[in-house]
Amino acid sequence: MAKPTRQITIDPVTRIEGHAKITIHFNDQGAVEDARIHITEFRGFEKFCEGRLVWEMPGITSRICGICPVSHLLTSAKAGDDILAVEIPKTAENLRRVLNLAQWVQSHALSFFHLSAPDLLLGFDAAPEKRNIFGLAEAHPEFARKGIRLRKFGQEVIEDLGGRKIHPVYAVPGGVRAPLSVETRDKILAGLPEAYDITSMGLEYIKAFIETNHGKLDVFGNFPSLFMGHVTAEGALEYYDGFLRVVDSGGNIVADMLDPKKYNDYISEKVEDWSYLKFPYYEPLGYPQGNYRVGPLARLNVCSHTGSPKSDKELLVFKQMAGTRNVVLNSFYYHYARMLEVLFALERMEELLTDPDTVNQEDYRARAFSNKPHGVGACEAPRGTLFHNYTVGRDGVIKHVDMVIATGQNNLSMNRAIRQIAMHYISDPETEITEGILNRIEAGIRCFDPCLSCSTHAIGRMPMQVQYIGPDGTPLRTKRR
Amino acid sequence: MDEIKTLTIDGEIVSAPSSATILDAAMENDLHIPTLCNLQGLDAVGACRLCLVEIQGQNKLQPACTTRVEENMVVQSKSARLQKYRRMIVEMLFAEGNHICSVCVANGHCELQNLGYEVGMDSVRFDYVYPTKKVDATHERFVLDHNRCVLCTRCVRVCDEIEGAHTWDVAGRGIGTFVVTDLAGDWGGSGSCTSCGKCVLVCPTGALFDKGKAVGEMSKNSDFLEYIVNAREKKQWIK
Numbered sequence: 001m002a003k004p005t006r007q008i009t010i011d012p013v014t015r016i017e018g019h020a021k022i023t024i025h026f027n028d029q030g031a032v033e034d035a036r037i038h039i040t041e042f043r044g045f046e047k048f049c050e051g052r053l054v055w056e057m058p059g060i061t062s063r064i065c066g067i068c069p070v071s072h073l074l075t076s077a078k079a080g081d082d083i084l085a086v087e088i089p090k091t092a093e094n095l096r097r098v099l100n101l102a103q104w105v106q107s108h109a110l111s112f113f114h115l116s117a118p119d120l121l122l123g124f125d126a127a128p129e130k131r132n133i134f135g136l137a138e139a140h141p142e143f144a145r146k147g148i149r150l151r152k153f154g155q156e157v158i159e160d161l162g163g164r165k166i167h168p169v170y171a172v173p174g175g176v177r178a179p180l181s182v183e184t185r186d187k188i189l190a191g192l193p194e195a196y197d198i199t200s201m202g203l204e205y206i207k208a209f210i211e212t213n214h215g216k217l218d219v220f221g222n223f224p225s226l227f228m229g230h231v232t233a234e235g236a237l238e239y240y241d242g243f244l245r246v247v248d249s250g251g252n253i254v255a256d257m258l259d260p261k262k263y264n265d266y267i268s269e270k271v272e273d274w275s276y277l278k279f280p281y282y283e284p285l286g287y288p289q290g291n292y293r294v295g296p297l298a299r300l301n302v303c304s305h306t307g308s309p310k311s312d313k314e315l316l317v318f319k320q321m322a323g324t325r326n327v328v329l330n331s332f333y334y335h336y337a338r339m340l341e342v343l344f345a346l347e348r349m350e351e352l353l354t355d356p357d358t359v360n361q362e363d364y365r366a367r368a369f370s371n372k373p374h375g376v377g378a379c380e381a382p383r384g385t386l387f388h389n390y391t392v393g394r395d396g397v398i399k400h401v402d403m404v405i406a407t408g409q410n411n412l413s414m415n416r417a418i419r420q421i422a423m424h425y426i427s428d429p430e431t432e433i434t435e436g437i438l439n440r441i442e443a444g445i446r447c448f449d450p451c452l453s454c455s456t457h458a459i460g461r462m463p464m465q466v467q468y469i470g471p472d473g474t475p476l477r478t479k480r481r
Numbered sequence: 482m483d484e485i486k487t488l489t490i491d492g493e494i495v496s497a498p499s500s501a502t503i504l505d506a507a508m509e510n511d512l513h514i515p516t517l518c519n520l521q522g523l524d525a526v527g528a529c530r531l532c533l534v535e536i537q538g539q540n541k542l543q544p545a546c547t548t549r550v551e552e553n554m555v556v557q558s559k560s561a562r563l564q565k566y567r568r569m570i571v572e573m574l575f576a577e578g579n580h581i582c583s584v585c586v587a588n589g590h591c592e593l594q595n596l597g598y599e600v601g602m603d604s605v606r607f608d609y610v611y612p613t614k615k616v617d618a619t620h621e622r623f624v625l626d627h628n629r630c631v632l633c634t635r636c637v638r639v640c641d642e643i644e645g646a647h648t649w650d651v652a653g654r655g656i657g658t659f660v661v662t663d664l665a666g667d668w669g670g671s672g673s674c675t676s677c678g679k680c681v682l683v684c685p686t687g688a689l690f691d692k693g694k695a696v697g698e699m700s701k702n703s704d705f706l707e708y709i710v711n712a713r714e715k716k717q718w719i720k
Contacts, residue, residue: 051616053624059696060584167583172695367693369621395618395669396692 071381078377080173092175106154113147221331221417224249251326260378294384296337522706587687619669
C-alpha cells in the first residue's frame with residue numbers, strides 16, 4: 001500500500017446530529033486512497049451512569065440525545081424490565097410501541113425533510129447558504145411546511161404520551177408512567193390522515209428523484225455488506241421487540257431468530273486509534289469482513305414483509321429495486337427506506353391506537369425491585385438497533401453499563417461510503433474542491449443520518465472547515481464557510 | 482400566658498405571641514420568607530440561613546426561624562443585601578453537592594430547585610466541587626443519595642422528635658459532614674429504623690426517596706406532621 005502523501009480535511013461536517021471531521025488521504029500517485037470519518041468527541045455516559053439506580057436509568061440515558069431520547073428511554077426501560085424480571089402489561093407494551101413509532105416519524109421526518117431535502121430539492125451544487133431548511137422553505141415553501149408538519153405530528157404524539165416533546169420520562173422499568181385517555185387517543189388518530197398525505201408526498205418525491213438521478217446515485221455507499229435488524233417470529237418488520245436477523249448482500253439469511261439479549265455473542269467492537277466511535281462488527285465473520293449496516297435500509301432488507309397493507313405494498317416496490325438479490329445495497333436508498341418506515345409507523349400506530357388494550361386505564365405498570373443482576377434491552381431506534389446492557393447489585397445500583405448505539409454499528413459502512421464518493425469525485429489533489437463535492441461527501445454520511453451525540457456525544461457545530469494537510473502533517477491551507 | 486408583641490415585617494404591622502419566632506409571625510400574616518431547613522412541626526435549627534432577616538438596630542443578620550419576636554421590632558426580609566446572600570447560599574448548595582435536576586427523582590417537586598427559581602439563580606458563580614458521594618440503596622424500600630443531601634437535618638429531627646427512633650444523625654465536620662443511620666452503617670442494616678418513611682416525606686430534595694421511583698416521580702408531602710403534632714399536643718385527630 002502506498003504511503004498517503006496528502007490529506008484533505010472537512011471539519012466539521014454539517015447537517016448531521018453531532019460533529020464529525022472527514023479526512024481524505026491521497027497516495028503518491030495523487031489518487032484517493034482512503035477516506036475516514038473521525039468522531040472526535042468523547043462523553044463517557046457509560047461510566048457516569050455507574051452508581052445510579054436502575055429505575056433512574058431511562059431518565060438519565062434519554063439525555064444522551066435530543067433527537068432520539070425515546071429510543072434510549074425505551075431500551076433502558078426494557079433493560080430495567082429484565083432486571084426487575086417482570087412481564088410488562090399489554091397496555092404498557094402498546095403505549096411504548098406507539099411512543100417508538102412516533103419517534104420514528106419525527107426523527108425520519110427531521111432527517112428527510114429538514115436535513116436531506118435541501119440536497120435533493122435544491123441540488124448538491126446549490127449555494128451552501130441556501131442549502132438548508134430555510135433555503136428549502138424559500139424555494140419550496142409547501143414541501144418544507146409539510147415536512148415540518150409531519151415532524152410536528154410525531155413530536156406531539158410523544159408529548160401526548162410523555163408530557164413533553166423532548167426527553168419525556170414516560171417509560172419506566174415495569175411499564176409506563178401514565179395511561180392514555182380516550183380523548184388523547186382520538187386526538188392522535190385525528191392527526192393521522194394529514195400525516196399519511198405528507199408521507200405519500202415524500203415517498204413519491206424520493207422515488208421520482210431516484211428514477212431521475214439513477215446513474216448519479218450509484219456511488220453513495222453502494223457496496224456489499226451484511227444487514228441487521230429486528231424481525232418478528234414470522235420475519236416481519238419489527239421495531240420494539242422480537243428477534244434479530246442478519247442477511248448478506250445476496251439476500252441470504254446468515255443468522256436468524258437471534259436473541260437480542262445475547263448480542264455480545266455475535267457482535268464485537270473494534271477500536272481504531274483515529275476515532276472515538278467504536279467499530280462494531282458481526283463477530284463470526286471477523287473484522288472488517290463482519291461489516292453490517294443497521295437502520296431503515298437494513299430493516300427493510302432483512303424483513304420479508306411489514307405486516308401492514310400500505311407499507312407492504314410499498315415494500316414490494318422497494319424490493320423490486322433490489323432485483324433478484326432481494327436486498328438494496330445502495331445507501332442512498334436509506335432516504336427511501338426512511339419514508340417507507342414512516343408509512344409503516346403510521347399504519348402500525350393506527351392499529352395500536354384502535355386496540356382497546358391501549359386505553360386501559362388501570363394496568364400499565366408492573367412494580368418490582370431488582371431481581372436479577374443483569375439486564376439487556378434492545379429495540380430499533382430510527383437509526384438502527386440499540387442495545388443497553390446493565391449489571392446491578394442486589395440493591396438495584398448500577399455497577400456496569402454497555403451501550404451499543406445504532407450510529408456506531410454503521411461506522412464501518414459510513415467510512416466505506418465516503419471512500420467510495422471521494423474516489424469517484426476527487427481524482428487529483430491539486431484540483432479545487434468545490435462545495436458540491438464536499439457536500440456530496442457529507443451527503444454520503446447523511447444517508448446514514450448519523451447521530452454522533454448518541455454514539456459518542458456532543459452538540460453539533462454548523463460552520464464547516466476544509467483543511468489541506470501536507471505529507472508532514474502541516475496544514476497547507478484552510479477553507480471555512 | 483404569652484404576651485402579644487407588635488412588630489413590623491417588611492413595612493407590615495403584625496402582632497404575635499412572645500413565644501413566636503419572626504418566621505411564625507410572618508407566616509401567620511402571609512408574609513413569605515424563604516426557608517429550607519425549617520419545617521412546621523419540627524424544632525427549628527437555623528441551619529440553612531436562607532431565612533436570615535435584617536432587624537433594625539442590629540448589625541448582625543438573624544435567622545427568622547429561631548429569633549423570637551419583640552415589641553416594636555422592625556424586620557426587613559427582602560433587602561437587596563438579603564436577596565444577594567440568599568442567592569449565594571443556594572448557589573453554594575448547588576456547587577457543594579451533585580444536583581442534576583433534569584435526571585433527579587424529585588425533579589419538579591424539589592424545594593431546593595424551587596429556591597433556585599425563587600432567588601433567580603440562572604447560573605452558579607462558584608466552582609462546582611463535584612464531590613464523590615455514595616448512594617445507599619440497602620434499605621428494602623428507601624434510598625439515601627448523599628449527592629443530593631443539603632444537610633437540612635429534617636430527617637434527623639423527624640426521626641427523633643416525631644417517630645422517636647433517632648435512627649438518623651449527623652457525622653463528620655465542615656464540608657465533610659453527612660447524615661448517618663445508627664453508627665454510620667448501611668441503612669438497610671439499621672436496627673433502630675422502623676421503616677416508617679417520615680424522613681423520606683420531609684426531605685426537601687431527592688436525597689431520600691422511595692426505591693423504584695423514576696426521574697421526576699418522587700413528590701413529598703409533609704402534611705402528616707401537622708396531624709401528628711395536633712393529635713399529640715391537642716388530642717385532636719383531625720386532618
